[in-house]
Amino acid sequence: MKTLTATFGLALCASAQAKIIWQDASLTYLNGSEYELGDNDRQVFTFEHTAATSWGDSFLFVDRIESDNGFTETYGELSPRLQVTDWSNDWISGLYVATTWEFGDGFNNYLIGPGIGVKAPGFDYLNFNLYRRSNEFYESNYQLTTTWGLALGPLYYDGFIDWSSASNGHAAEMNFTSQLKYNIAPLVGLGDDKLYVGIEYVFWNNKFGIDGIDERNANLLIKYHF
Structure with missing residues (x-):
């Protein structure tokens, strides 16, 4: 845990001194009625920020979840990756030390491991990270994360x-969440801005590591980049 905390702290220090190559921020509204565990009907308001910097890259999101029964929850993840070499080839865009801090109402989990950026035809980005998870309320386990955009x-x-792998009292789980969307900004007079409408679909087996809790959840999506 001390090594993980020190590495994550180093990533945060590097981010504070980084030269920003590019960055993007967005606000998203989601509305769905097939959520598992708690109220089925929820609205989610999300802030996201992503950046490429002189030391690597970073991604942050914070969700504010509001259920129809009045329950509210805040959850977020901060994921800085430190680029360990400038080496690349026709298939690899970068090698990283990948870290993530998962934070919510009353818990913190910390993840660390190797990451790789892949150059794949048609993709704007394709990343793979393999983490060792240090969980606050259950045993440590492993997680493989893939992200993409095209x-x-x-x-x-x-x-x-x-x-993520199984651990004592925690089933292996798989969360496949994707967004399919269309930029309507030119149609509503926003010029070169990006205003997306579409669908976010969640395919989640053993949600939160609970065996047999499987979520299949389509959400209305509205997303504005600024």
């Missing part, structure tokens, strides 16, 4: 797949 004609398709 244009499909006039549509944009992006998302992530998280697979």
Whole structure:
């Protein structure tokens, strides 16, 4: 845990002194009625920020979840990756030390491991991270995370797949969440801005590591980049 905390602290210090190559921020509204564990009907408001920097890259999101029964929850993840070499070839865009801090109402989990950026035809980005998870309320385990983004004609398709191994009292789980969306900004007078409408679909087996809790959940999506 001390090594993990020190590495994550180093990533945060590097981010504070980084030269930003590019960055993007967005606000998202989601509305779905097939959530598992708790109220089925929920709205989610999400802030996201992503950046490429002189030391690597970073991704942050914070969800504010509001259920129809009045329950509210805040959850977020901060994921800086430190690039360990400038070496690349026709298939690899970068090698990283990948870290993530998962934070919510009353818990913190810390993840660390190797990461790789892959150059794949048609993809704007394709990343793989293999983490060792240090969990606050259950035994440590492993997680493989894939993220991607690509244009499909006039549509944009992006998302992530998280697979985590089983540990004592915690089933192996797989969360495949993706967004298919269309940029309507030119149609509503926003010029070069990005205002997406579309669907986010969640395919989640053993949600939160609970054996047999499987979520299949389509959400209305509205997303504005600024």
